[in-house]
Amino acid sequence: MKHTISVLVEDESGVLSRISGLFARRGFNIISLAVGSTEKIGISRITMSVIGDNRTIEQLIKQLYKLVNILKVQNITNIPCVERELMLIKINATKFNRSYILEVANIFRAKVVDISHNYLILEVTGDPGKIVAIENLLSQYDIIEIARTGKIALIRESNINTELLRTQLNNKKKYVYS
Template sequence: MKHTLSVLVEDESGVLSRISGLFARRGFNIDSLAVGPAEKDGISRITMSVRGDNRTIEQLIKQLYKLINVLDVQNVTNIPCIERELMLIKVAVTPELRFYILDIANIFRAKVVDISSASLTLEVTGDPGKIFAIQQILNQYVILQIARTGKITLVRESNVNTELLKKSLNYNNNSLYS
């Protein structure tokens, strides 16, 4: 199972290296990693996605707490969160294809950030599912380049799980047509 960890650390050189070393020594691959300043000066938030069972992740969290400069570790996998990711994707276009790519961009609320006679570069921001979906659709065209950020996440203070709401709304909408 994929877990999302939110780690607050002191903003010191070598912290990320120690954390990634801990993961490497234990044979874990970090699927997604994003680091940036947190709400207080001198503190950074590291958001990472890691695969493992609950027991293994609990052990990993205990090991993270033992590292110097680690202030807090939270497994936010089963907590209602806001998740976002950014992708830049450059697609080869011809005059005939340009309309179709722009139509897809419009549906996904992607921004055109660069355009030439031979390519179109889109900026897509959203939850990881949206990023995955547009990439899958654009795979039918010639993708020239992709750059993605790691997933970032914050716990929802409202405690509302929007994933459950989406499922509920889809169920209710589907039952209207049954």
């Protein structure tokens, strides 16, 4: 199962290296990694996606707490969160497919951040599912390059799980229209 781990660390050189070393020694592959400053000076948030079972992830979290400069570690996989990712995608946009690409960009609320005679660069921000969906739609065209950030996430203080609400709403619609 894919887990999302949020780690608050002190801004000191070598922190990320120690964390990635721990993961490497344990045989874990970090699928997604994003690091950035927080609201507090001198503290950064690291958001990682890793694959493992619950027991293994618990052990990994205990090991993370043993590292220097680690302030807080949370497995936020099953906690209602707001998750976002950013993708830049460069596409070969000919006169034959440009309007379709722009239509898809509009539907996904992507921004055109660069345009030339033969290429478009789109900026897409959203939950990881949205990123995968637009990439899949545009994969039928000549994608030249993709750059993606890792997933970032913050826990919802409202404790409302929008994914669960979306699933329930879709199930109600299926029931009504059946």
